[in-house]
Amino acid sequence: MxxxxxxxxxxxxxxxxxxxxLVRRHGQFDACEDAVQEALVAAALQWPKEGVPDSPRSWxxxxxxxxxxxxxxxxxxxxxxxxxxxxxxxxxxxHPPAEDDTLTLLFLCCHPSLSPPSQLxxxxxxxxxxxxxxxxxxxxxxxxxxxxxxxxxxxxIKSTGIRFDLPPEPERADxxxxxxxxxxxxxxxxxxxxxxxxxxxxxxxxxxxxxxxxLRRRLPEEGEVAGLLALMLLTDARRAARTEVDGSLVPLDxxxxxxxxxxxxxxxxxxxxxxxGTVPIGPYQLQAAMAAVHDEAPSAxxxxxxxxxxxxxxxxxxxxxxxxxxxxxxxxxxxxxxxAGLALLGTLDAEDRMARNHRLxxxxxxxxxxxxxxxAAREAYARAARMTASVPExxxxxxxxxxxx
Amino acid sequence: xxxxxxxxxxxxxxxxxxxxDWIRKMIEFMxxxxxxxxxxxxxxxxxxxxxxxxxxxxxxxxxxxxxxxxPFAESKESLVGYWIVDVEGEPRAIEIASRIVAFVEAPIxxxxxxxxxxxx
Numbered sequence: 001m002x003x004x005x006x007x008x009x010x011x012x013x014x015x016x017x018x019x020x021x022l023v024r025r026h027g028q029f030d031a032c033e034d035a036v037q038e039a040l041v042a043a044a045l046q047w048p049k050e051g052v053p054d055s056p057r058s059w060x061x062x063x064x065x066x067x068x069x070x071x072x073x074x075x076x077x078x079x080x081x082x083x084x085x086x087x088x089x090x091x092x093x094x095h096p097p098a099e100d101d102t103l104t105l106l107f108l109c110c111h112p113s114l115s116p117p118s119q120l121x122x123x124x125x126x127x128x129x130x131x132x133x134x135x136x137x138x139x140x141x142x143x144x145x146x147x148x149x150x151x152x153x154x155x156x157i158k159s160t161g162i163r164f165d166l167p168p169e170p171e172r173a174d175x176x177x178x179x180x181x182x183x184x185x186x187x188x189x190x191x192x193x194x195x196x197x198x199x200x201x202x203x204x205x206x207x208x209x210x211x212x213x214x215l216r217r218r219l220p221e222e223g224e225v226a227g228l229l230a231l232m233l234l235t236d237a238r239r240a241a242r243t244e245v246d247g248s249l250v251p252l253d254x255x256x257x258x259x260x261x262x263x264x265x266x267x268x269x270x271x272x273x274x275x276x277g278t279v280p281i282g283p284y285q286l287q288a289a290m291a292a293v294h295d296e297a298p299s300a301x302x303x304x305x306x307x308x309x310x311x312x313x314x315x316x317x318x319x320x321x322x323x324x325x326x327x328x329x330x331x332x333x334x335x336x337x338x339x340a341g342l343a344l345l346g347t348l349d350a351e352d353r354m355a356r357n358h359r360l361x362x363x364x365x366x367x368x369x370x371x372x373x374x375x376a377a378r379e380a381y382a383r384a385a386r387m388t389a390s391v392p393e394x395x396x397x398x399x400x401x402x403x404x405x
Numbered sequence: 406x407x408x409x410x411x412x413x414x415x416x417x418x419x420x421x422x423x424x425x426d427w428i429r430k431m432i433e434f435m436x437x438x439x440x441x442x443x444x445x446x447x448x449x450x451x452x453x454x455x456x457x458x459x460x461x462x463x464x465x466x467x468x469x470x471x472x473x474x475x476p477f478a479e480s481k482e483s484l485v486g487y488w489i490v491d492v493e494g495e496p497r498a499i500e501i502a503s504r505i506v507a508f509v510e511a512p513i514x515x516x517x518x519x520x521x522x523x524x525x
Contacts, residue, residue: 246436248429382421391453391486395432402425 007047010056011040012210015129018060020101022068023164029108030154031071032064033126039064040129102127103218104166106211110179113160118153119182120189125150128207138204139189176219180228180284183212187232191239205236223279226271227288233268234291237261249396253300265295283319286311305334322351326363338371358387362397369404378404407449407518408498410488414511415457415480434508442490442501449489457483489518 015036022032039060053059109123124130124138136146167175190204212229219225241255272288279285290311297303312328325348333341345364348354365380381401388394419428442448460476460483476483492498495517502513 246433248432386415386456386458389455394453394456395428398419398423399425399428399432402423402428 004048007044007052010052011043011060012129013214014057014060015040016102016105016127018057018064019126020105020164021061022064023105024101026068027164029157029164030151031068033154035064035067035071036060037125037131038067041131101164102214104164106179106215107167107175108157108162108164110175110182111157111162112175112178113162114153114156116182116185118149118156119178120186121146121149122153123182123211124186124207128211130207134203176222176224179215180224183208183215184228184284186211187236191235205232205239208232209236221279223275224282224284226275227282227285230268230271230275230288231284231291233264233271234288234295237264237268237295243392247392248399249392252294257299260295265292268292269296281314281318283315286315286318290315303334305331309335322348322354323357323359326354326359329367330363333367333370338367341367342371356387358384358389358393358397360384361387365397365400365404369400374404406494406498407489407491408495409516409518410490410498410502410505411484411514411516412486412505412509412511413478413482413514414485415483418481431508438504442488447490447492447497447501449491451486451488453486454484457485 018039019032019036022036023029026032042063043056043060047053047056106123106127109126110119114122121135121139124135125132130138132147132150133143135150136143139146166172187205187208190206190208209229209232212225212232216222216225216229237260238252238255240261241257241259242250244250268288269292272285272292275285276289290308293304293307293311309328309331312324312331316324316328325344329341329344329348332344342364345360345367348360354360361380361384365377365384368374368377368380378401381397381404385394385397385401388397423431439448439451442451457476457480460474461472462475462477463470463472465471478484488501490498490501492501495515498515498517502515506513
């Protein structure tokens with residue numbers, strides 16, 4: 001790894017710790033966050049030339065604190081300014097705080113009062129240490145738009161008076177669910193880009209995996225954290241095989257399995273194996289277990305579909321949703337034949353939530369094709385292609401429709 | 406100078422009239438084209454839109470905005486995708502459009518993106 005890359009990793013690891021330290025000391029999440037970003041920029045410029053300081057954490061904290069003082073000197077009420085400046089004269093803590101505040105920061109950025117796009121953006125900036133420009137680039141939106149989104153999210157934290165504390169025990173499970181969902185969305189945004197020409201955006205998937213790893217180090221006992229990490233690793237392991245050079249999609253059963261990342265599969269499988277059965281079961285663990293079954297099959301034909309179907313049956317009990325039923329229908333078709341799968345799909349037609357979801361017709365097209373009903377398959381693919389919001393998927397579905405014969 | 410290069414039509418027509426082989430070649434063509442434009446430093450943005458059947462048109466009816474289903478233009482004439490290119494002049498924009506037309510065999514519109522007001 002190059003010096004620059006090592007420094008970047010270090011900065012991204014330290015960013016939330018330093019930010020949390022400042023917020024603890026001064027409150028004012030928004031001002032502290034800006035100051036830490038400036039300190040990160042300064043470090044990224046200086047460290048490669050002058051070397052990494054002995055205590056990088058306190059270097060960043062000192063520089064960020066100075067920025068805060070400068071900020072307060074240049075604007076704001078005189079009294080508050082003087083008080084804050086006095087508070088900042090305190091020596092900067094050189095040891096990491098006993099209580100790790102990175103987790104608190106993550107809970108703050110994923111506060112339920114913020115909209116999901118704000119949660120995502122704020123998490124990537126404040127916990128991930130990414131710059132606004134990098135986040136904007138990852139989401140394909142203009143930098144000014146992303147800056148505004150982040151600024152509003154920070155404003156909203158300020159105005160609702162959210163405290164910088166871990167959520168109280170009774171709320172903890174619900175709040176953790178939101179955090180996991182945000183990380184899952186970041187991953188998904190990277191894996192199946194919801195819009196735009198590029199189907200996979202590796203930066204976001206890597207970032208989601210990094211943040212989930214970080215969360216797991218802090219909450220090793222939480223089965224769903226381990227489950228989510230395993231799910232990400234096992235899904236991302238197929239990245240190289242998932243698209244052609246020209247960006248078009250390759251379905252799971254046609255992927256060249258030798259391109260799969262075996263180290264990531266091993267890590268994911270080990271995580272699932274260790275977690276399943278030892279903690280309360282949850283949807284991420286179950287989805288990870290299914291991904292593991294796929295990843296461990298030497299070929300598509302050797303996939304253990306009865307095992308996947310059994311897992312879907314449990315998942316449908318733990319966390320029922322039309323999307324789960326849709327996926328179970330595929331497993332049913334593989335175990336009991338396409339007609340059985342189609343019958344289950346039929347139960348979803350009345351679901352409002354599925355009416356505008358292209359996947360229902362995409363799966364139907366696939367099962368009809370397996371059943372040999374080519375005309376109906378072509379129509380289903382065509383309907384799905386008209387509904388999808390992804391250009392590569394639209395083309396893939398058009399291709400399937402044209403190939404049915 | 407910035408130009409918008411626009412394609413029209415609907416995905417369903419493509420599926421009914423084109424072969425799998427053509428679609429595969431089209432995917433490759435678009436990929437190569439975007440790469441070339443990017444390498445030349447001419448690509449500002451390129452986007453495909455969802456099918457026109459998914460569009461909503463908000464009309465002004467009886468004094469209020471009313472959302473209606475469907476695209477503004479007729480489905481077969483509705484916008485499906487665009488490129489914004491920053492090029493030396495109109496001949497180059499037309500050259501790019503011609504390359505697309507030669508492949509898709511359908512008309513394409515080239516429009517200059519309006520300049521900002523002159524500096525005072």
